[in-house]
Amino acid sequence: MPVQNPNEAIRPDFTIQEHQDARQQLIDEGLTVDQAARSLAALWTLANNADKERWALDRQRRYEVEQREDEEEEERRQLLKDEQEAARLEERKKNKNKYAPLVRGKVPSDPTIIPAQYALRKLKAGDYCELHYFTNRGLEEAKVSILLAEPDALVMLPAADGLHSWVPAAAVKDPKAPPHRQRRESLLGRLQRGNTSHDLFNENA
Numbered sequence: 001m002p003v004q005n006p007n008e009a010i011r012p013d014f015t016i017q018e019h020q021d022a023r024q025q026l027i028d029e030g031l032t033v034d035q036a037a038r039s040l041a042a043l044w045t046l047a048n049n050a051d052k053e054r055w056a057l058d059r060q061r062r063y064e065v066e067q068r069e070d071e072e073e074e075e076r077r078q079l080l081k082d083e084q085e086a087a088r089l090e091e092r093k094k095n096k097n098k099y100a101p102l103v104r105g106k107v108p109s110d111p112t113i114i115p116a117q118y119a120l121r122k123l124k125a126g127d128y129c130e131l132h133y134f135t136n137r138g139l140e141e142a143k144v145s146i147l148l149a150e151p152d153a154l155v156m157l158p159a160a161d162g163l164h165s166w167v168p169a170a171a172v173k174d175p176k177a178p179p180h181r182q183r184r185e186s187l188l189g190r191l192q193r194g195n196t197s198h199d200l201f202n203e204n205a
Helices: 017-028 033-094 117-125 136-148 187-193 198-202
Strands: 154-158 164-168
Touching: 017 033, 117 136
Parallel strands: none
Antiparallel strands: 154 164
């Protein structure tokens, strides 16, 4: 293959002194000076046309090789991408909780209403607890108790193992038993005596 692009080559002037030796060889074969110069020009043109064909063929082969390499590289990149995607999906499948979408909701402004700490402590200890604490009225009283309670108020109580521990005062104080409030009759007792009404049932939360 020619080193330089033969399409850019310029045909030499074979009539000048530089090509005297080439002309003389043809003159010795019986050609005139003018015929020898034209013959050299024709031979150069034939050689240049052959170089152009080889140049074009080589460039076509180079183009096909580069295109094939680009396609193979693209296939490798796609294969790697598919493998990474498969690994990502497998990871999400194994750890669903890790990739669970976050729910963008508003932060609730109202406090969560739960039964009174006194009632929860009773249940945890396995002691008797009135059903009243789990009615709408009882939950409303627990809400008021939470809003009014001192957050740092603690009391010391003996535990089952004989040791003492500090617990919130709200956990040991009956929210419905202030001195100025008359003690309510337990809902369980009223149910046992059959002294119930539809309004009483509607209080259940």
